[in-house]
Amino acid sequence: MVVSALSFLAGLLSVQQLPVLPDIQWLIVGGVAACIIAWLRYWRWLFFLVGVLWAIAFAMCRLSDRLPESVEGVDVQVSGVIADLPERDEKRVRFDFIIEDAGTGAGAATVIDPVQQLPGKLRLSWYYPDQPVKAGQHWTFTVKLKRVHGTMNPGGFDYERWLFTEGIGATGYVRPSPKPVLLGSDSSWSNIAVFRQLITDRLSNTLSNSPSLALIKALTIGDGNSITQQQWEVFRKTGTTHLVVISGSHIGLIAGLVYFLVLKLWSWTGWLSQSPQKVAAISAVLVAVFYSGLAGFSVPTQRSVVMLAVAMTAIILQRNSRPLNTLSIALFAVLIFDPLAVLAAGFWLSFLAVSLIVYAVSGRLGRIKHVWTAIKLHWVTSVGLSPLLLLFFQQVSLIAPLANLIAVPVISLLAVPLSLLAAVVMFVWPMLAGKLFYFVDTVLQSLWWLLVHLAEIPVASINHAPPSYWALLFAVPGVLLLLAPAGMPARWLSVVMFLPLAFTDAEQPETGEINMTLLDVGQGLSVVVQTTHHLLVFDTGAKFSEQSDMGQSVLLPYLRSQGVAKIDSLIISHGDNDHIGGAASLMRGMPAEKVLTSVPQQLSGYAPIECAAGQSWSWDEVEFTVLGPKQAFVSENDNSCVLQIRSKHSKVLLTGDIEAAAESWLVDTYGEGLKSDVLVAPHHGSKTSSTAGFLQAVNPGYILIPAGYKNQFGHPHKDILARYRQVDAKWLNSADNGAITVSVQDNALVVQGIRQTESKYWNVK
Numbered sequence: 001m002v003v004s005a006l007s008f009l010a011g012l013l014s015v016q017q018l019p020v021l022p023d024i025q026w027l028i029v030g031g032v033a034a035c036i037i038a039w040l041r042y043w044r045w046l047f048f049l050v051g052v053l054w055a056i057a058f059a060m061c062r063l064s065d066r067l068p069e070s071v072e073g074v075d076v077q078v079s080g081v082i083a084d085l086p087e088r089d090e091k092r093v094r095f096d097f098i099i100e101d102a103g104t105g106a107g108a109a110t111v112i113d114p115v116q117q118l119p120g121k122l123r124l125s126w127y128y129p130d131q132p133v134k135a136g137q138h139w140t141f142t143v144k145l146k147r148v149h150g151t152m153n154p155g156g157f158d159y160e161r162w163l164f165t166e167g168i169g170a171t172g173y174v175r176p177s178p179k180p181v182l183l184g185s186d187s188s189w190s191n192i193a194v195f196r197q198l199i200t201d202r203l204s205n206t207l208s209n210s211p212s213l214a215l216i217k218a219l220t221i222g223d224g225n226s227i228t229q230q231q232w233e234v235f236r237k238t239g240t241t242h243l244v245v246i247s248g249s250h251i252g253l254i255a256g257l258v259y260f261l262v263l264k265l266w267s268w269t270g271w272l273s274q275s276p277q278k279v280a281a282i283s284a285v286l287v288a289v290f291y292s293g294l295a296g297f298s299v300p301t302q303r304s305v306v307m308l309a310v311a312m313t314a315i316i317l318q319r320n321s322r323p324l325n326t327l328s329i330a331l332f333a334v335l336i337f338d339p340l341a342v343l344a345a346g347f348w349l350s351f352l353a354v355s356l357i358v359y360a361v362s363g364r365l366g367r368i369k370h371v372w373t374a375i376k377l378h379w380v381t382s383v384g385l386s387p388l389l390l391l392f393f394q395q396v397s398l399i400a401p402l403a404n405l406i407a408v409p410v411i412s413l414l415a416v417p418l419s420l421l422a423a424v425v426m427f428v429w430p431m432l433a434g435k436l437f438y439f440v441d442t443v444l445q446s447l448w449w450l451l452v453h454l455a456e457i458p459v460a461s462i463n464h465a466p467p468s469y470w471a472l473l474f475a476v477p478g479v480l481l482l483l484a485p486a487g488m489p490a491r492w493l494s495v496v497m498f499l500p501l502a503f504t505d506a507e508q509p510e511t512g513e514i515n516m517t518l519l520d521v522g523q524g525l526s527v528v529v530q531t532t533h534h535l536l537v538f539d540t541g542a543k544f545s546e547q548s549d550m551g552q553s554v555l556l557p558y559l560r561s562q563g564v565a566k567i568d569s570l571i572i573s574h575g576d577n578d579h580i581g582g583a584a585s586l587m588r589g590m591p592a593e594k595v596l597t598s599v600p601q602q603l604s605g606y607a608p609i610e611c612a613a614g615q616s617w618s619w620d621e622v623e624f625t626v627l628g629p630k631q632a633f634v635s636e637n638d639n640s641c642v643l644q645i646r647s648k649h650s651k652v653l654l655t656g657d658i659e660a661a662a663e664s665w666l667v668d669t670y671g672e673g674l675k676s677d678v679l680v681a682p683h684h685g686s687k688t689s690s691t692a693g694f695l696q697a698v699n700p701g702y703i704l705i706p707a708g709y710k711n712q713f714g715h716p717h718k719d720i721l722a723r724y725r726q727v728d729a730k731w732l733n734s735a736d737n738g739a740i741t742v743s744v745q746d747n748a749l750v751v752q753g754i755r756q757t758e759s760k761y762w763n764v765k
Contacts, residue, residue: 004047005328011051012339021059021761030056055339059761062340065119067147067170073710075175078102078118079140079183084193084296085200086133087225089545093133096168097122100138118145119169126174134201136186136194145172149709149764151520152738152754155394155466155561156554164762165340192293196221199294202426207437212444216437218244219411220419222295229547229585234448236393237455239382239400242349243411245295251288251304253412254420259284259312281312291420300350302337306330307354323358327351345392349385356384360483380483387475387501391466394560399460403451410447415440464502465563471500506562508532509743512621512648516742518680519558520734520754521550523708523715524578527654527680528558529645531620534568535559537592538643538654543581551582556589558739567592568619571611573640573656575599598629598639611641613669622647627674628658628666637683638662644676649744651676653698657683663694674698677749678742681705681731685716695727702730702742702751709735 015021030053037046079101086095102118124143126133147170150159163171174180186194199221207213214226222245235241242249263280288308292301307330314321331351334341341347360380382400389396397403418440426433454460467475478497481488509515511532519526521541529536537559541550559567570592572580583603586592595608596615613630616623628642640656653676658666663682666674679700682689684707703724707715716733724731730751732740737753744750759765 001325001328003044005331007044007047008051008335009331009342011048011053012055012335013342015052015055015059016343016760018761019759021056021063024060027053027056051335051339054336058339062164062167063762065121065167065169067119067145068117069147071118072146073144075142075144076102076118077140077142077178078122079138080122081138081186082133082135082193083121085135085196085221085223085225089547091545092125092127093129094123094125095133095135096166097124097139097141121166121168123163123168123171124174125172126180129174131180131182134185134194135197136191138183138185140181140183142175142178142180143172144175145170146710147764151522151554152759152763153520153554153558154517154739154754154758155557157557158763160763161343161760165338165343193296196223196294196296199423203423206426206430206434207441210437210441212441212448215244215444215448216415216419216440219250219416220294220423222298222301229552233589234451234455236395237397237399237461238403238407238451239397239461240403240407240451243404243407245298249304249408249412250416251291251301252308253416254291255284255288255308257417258287278316281315285309285312298346300346302334303330303350303354306333324355327354327358345388348388349392352388353381353385356380356479356483359480360384384479384483387467387472387479390464390501391472394466394557395461395463397461399454399457403454406450407447410443414443415447463560463565465506466561467501471503474498474500513744514622514645514647514650514652514742516645516652516678517558518704518706518734518740518742519550519554520738520740521554521578521582521706523684523711523713524550524581525573525656525680525684525706526550526555526582528555529652530562531622534619535564535566536569536571536624537567537586538571538641539573539579539656540570540582540586542578543584549582549585551585551587552589555582555586559590564590566590569594569596569617569624571595571641571643572597572599572603572608573642573654574636576636576657579640579656596626596641598641627670628662630665630669633661633665635659635661642666644674647744649747650678650742650749652678652680652742653700654680655682657689659683659686659688660691663689663691667693667697671697676700678702678704678751679729681716681720683715684711684713685720685733686713687717687719690720690723692723692726695723695729699727700729701749702732704740704742704751705731705733705735707733707735711735 030049034046034049034053037049078097078099080097080099083096083098086093098121099118122143122145124141148160148163148168150163152158152160200217200223203213203217203220207216210216214228214231217223217226224245227244232241235244259280262283263276266276266279285308288305292305295301307326310321310326310329334347357377357380360377379401382397382404386396418436422433422436422440425436474497478494481491481497482494484491509530509532515530517528519528519541524541525539526541527538529538537555540555543549567590570583570587572583572595574580580599595603596611597603597608598611600608600610611626613626613628615626618624623646625644625646626641627644629639633639637657637659638661640658640662642656642658642662643654645652645654653674659682674697676698677700679698679702681703685705705716721731732751732753734740736755738755740751740753742749742751755763755765
């Protein structure tokens with residue numbers, strides 16, 4: 001069973017490495033091959049091939065449900081239902097919308113042709129809504145849609161992959177006119193999402209002034225939307241993130257509690273026509289399914305429910321079941337239901353955590369000491385999952401064993417059971433629920449105080465470049481050897497096998513050369529320049545809300561993936577949000593030794609230096625020179641910092657948002673000194689910049705355009721692209737290419753986009 005499950009998993013996983021899916025005829029060939037292998041009884045290869053075929057077929061079906069390009073950017077009228085709990089910030093509400101009808105209502109902006117069907121599920125944003133938006137509501141909206149597209153950067157979150165795994169075929173926003181129409185709402189008994197919405201509304205009313213409201217919502221219904229970035233950072237540093245959402249351990253805890261209570265109560269009543277064990281097992285499974293539904297049936301809860309169902313079935317049928325067989329059945333069930341689960345980090349962390357626990361406690365001799373076993377399990381999961389945590393998040397908490405030793409009992413034995421009890425009681429006895437929630441709030445505040453102080457310890461966590469696959473090949477057997485029974489010889493070798501994880505620093509340029517990356521931050525700018533021993537960041541992208549900005553979501557993950565511990569120089573070209581918005585998050589997450597900016601008043605508290613023409617420095621035989629601003633222009637864009645970088649084999653010009661006036665001044669002041677091999681397009685390729693005289697003076701071989709996909713400004717302007725062609729420059733747009741890297745290989749300049757080198761079949765090419 002175990003080998004078959006792993007073979008099936010390997011088949012699914014191999015498909016996820018493909019840049020393009022094979023043609024449909026290969027499914028037929030594979031089906032014939034599967035029949036032959038089954039006839040020959042090569043079962044391991046059969047499960048592998050079935051995994052491949054199932055993954056391809058599922059992916060083809062999912063990709064077919066995407067927005068046609070001809071409908072992109074067109075106003076269409078759609079009717080449907082809000083599928084889950086909406087996410088809110090100060091500007092908008094965002095939600096998943098399942099389409100029931102499209103383009104057929106009166107006043108529809110576009111009637112959808114039957115051949116061009118819209119996808120079944122959309123991800124919509126409604127800016128400044130004038131009506132409450134809740135799960136289960138049926139609406140008619142006029143929306144503007146675009147194909148699945150997200151920023152794509154090394155080390156960053158693959159938004160397109162997430163949309164693909166969630167079955168979302170397009171994103172868009174609600175148009176204010178025609179006015180959205182609320183058609184009705186499902187009942188809480190017919191839709192689990194509505195029931196979750198009802199609970200979150202009651203919690204908001206009951207705990208309106210509670211500092212722990214967001215945590216209580218996360219523990220009761222798996223709604224982590226209200227948890228702030230600062231709170232998530234504390235949980236990551238202390239290794240307690242798994243405790244603030246409904247995880248497999250929570251499901252097991254509640255199911256075990258129900259099993260114990262029902263077993264005792266049923267035995268006490270004397271109604272023994274059905275055995276107490278059977279009734280308790282059925283009750284535990286029903287409660288586990290219900291609690292998993294409150295969490296939206298996430299992968300960890302799916303795994304826990306399936307494993308619990310298998311274990312309870314064994315009790316009902318009075319059969320013994322091996323833990324690894326139970327885990328294998330759960331693996332089969334999850335992957336058959338959703339083969340794309342292998343693309344989620346939670347899938348790997350969930351199953352491997354349980355596997356490590358089974359490995360660490362099974363087949364051991366001696367009496368079970370519950371307290372010592374609990375301590376051991378925290379240590380086992382913390383150490384055993386560390387290679388994967390480095391791979392997925394470039395961060396490992398060193399304080400996690402201690403933090404979990406305190407937090408797990410508090411959350412599992414107090415906060416979760418009492419929160420669930422209060423959530424049920426508040427519908428019939430609000431006063432008692434309020435008292436229970438007050439106690440839970442006090443407990444969580446005390447725990448939060450402790451976690452904050454633990455997170456502030458300098459060595460609480462470490463950030464490191466993700467390990468290579470060969471390092472993981474050493475680390476995995478190293479984990480097994482380290483967690484082996486005490487009598488295992490040569491356990492000390494496990495430490496040696498862990499060492500490759502520590503020596504996986506990203507490759508640095510040679511002396512006198514640079515590696516430059518124009519990050520894909522949508523409609524904004526952020527450039528990272530690395531020399532042999534130094535690093536410079538030029539602009540930080542935009543800030544969208546208090547919970548979301550490009551510094552947090554793009555820059556920090558990229559820098560950590562490169563093994564960077566500090567920023568030597570941060571330059572903020574000017575004060576527009578799409579250039580300065582991510583600065584606060586970036587500087588909070590990683591120290592910067594020097595900050596240069598043309599708007600020091602907007603970076604108060606950071607002791608910035610005002611950038612001005614004539615400033616220069618040298619790093620590792622690479623020259624950095626600030627060319628502007630020299631004088632105060634009327635336009636804030638023209639006051640952008642302009643930086644030229646000279647290495648042995650290339651010159652790069654970073655221009656911020658300068659427009660015609662500043663460009664003219666630069667040409668008059670520097671003339672041929674502006675000549676550069678690579679130009680980052682001024683002002684995102686707008687028609688007010690990239691003047692003919694400026695382009696002739698720079699004479700670039702490559703022009704990199706930092707622009708958002710289908711942005712509202714129409715950048716880059718078609719006339720500007722024509723000018724780029726006139727100077728015989730090759731241009732790359734971050735919207736089409738993702739992050740763009742500039743490096744030197746064999747004394748030649750190499751410029752390439754990540755979408756061309758690392759994209760998978762679900763990414764937009």
